[in-house]
Amino acid sequence: MRDSEMMCKPAHSLRANTTRERKPWYNRGLFTYTVEGTLLTLIADLVDQIAGMPGSDQLSNLYDSTHPGGKERRQNFTRYLEDMASLQPHRVMIFEAPGYRGCRWTGIPVTSERIMLPGIAKWGGLFGEGYQATSDVPDGYAEMTASILWNALIDLADEPPLIWNTVPLHPHKEGQPMSNRTPRMGEQRAGGTLFADLLTIFPCKEILAVGRTAQRMLAEYGYESIPLRHPSQGGKPEFIRGLMKALSR
Numbered sequence: 001m002r003d004s005e006m007m008c009k010p011a012h013s014l015r016a017n018t019t020r021e022r023k024p025w026y027n028r029g030l031f032t033y034t035v036e037g038t039l040l041t042l043i044a045d046l047v048d049q050i051a052g053m054p055g056s057d058q059l060s061n062l063y064d065s066t067h068p069g070g071k072e073r074r075q076n077f078t079r080y081l082e083d084m085a086s087l088q089p090h091r092v093m094i095f096e097a098p099g100y101r102g103c104r105w106t107g108i109p110v111t112s113e114r115i116m117l118p119g120i121a122k123w124g125g126l127f128g129e130g131y132q133a134t135s136d137v138p139d140g141y142a143e144m145t146a147s148i149l150w151n152a153l154i155d156l157a158d159e160p161p162l163i164w165n166t167v168p169l170h171p172h173k174e175g176q177p178m179s180n181r182t183p184r185m186g187e188q189r190a191g192g193t194l195f196a197d198l199l200t201i202f203p204c205k206e207i208l209a210v211g212r213t214a215q216r217m218l219a220e221y222g223y224e225s226i227p228l229r230h231p232s233q234g235g236k237p238e239f240i241r242g243l244m245k246a247l248s249r
Helices: 038-051 070-087 144-156 185-192 195-201 212-220 236-247
Strands: 026-028 031-033 091-095 162-165 206-210 226-228
Touching: 038 070, 038 195, 091 212, 144 236, 185 212, 206 212, 206 236, 226 236
Parallel strands: 091 162, 091 206, 206 226
Antiparallel strands: 026 031
16 A cells, blocks of 8 residues: 555456356355355445445545446456456565555555556556546656555566455545555454455465465465565565565475
């Protein structure tokens, strides 16, 4: 969630290729799901659930259609989850919450418009075409944490992990939507209730918890994770070292 940047195999979209033969890749209760149809429905249901979460004058729901740009951010978020599902990522990285220069405008965790709009060529392509800006800033907003993260992944990762926020809504100071604040415990726990649905759709082998908020909530909900230093506030070198070690496991 912190701020000001630069910029899962081929990113074959589920929308473009839902008929290819695949074996089921996860189970939920008595039902076995495949990537066709039902997985897209589960992703849509998760996004709907987040879009329906209550906001406040200090917590903006970025996906609410009544919020300016909410429809476009919701479409970006859904497209990202569908694209990542087609890559079947082995890892998920969980951060704290949306930042005012990144996810607040894109709807995609720890991703700024400066990264999203041109897209990333590695891994067969991610973002770019089909993703929409919601700010009027030329070339889009940049965010430092997003730049550190994606530049590190481009350098170090053979495949992209799924990126997620513990708190999916944007916590900010009262009357200052272009600000960040630490999410309250109730907000953290509300976001933590989504972990089970997320990890049903994305049954990753490893969870990387970036920062203390993610680490605390994952532990509280009973998930093992690999702790990483958050890259903000001078944490970039330690974050990079931890990420390199985690990716080499």
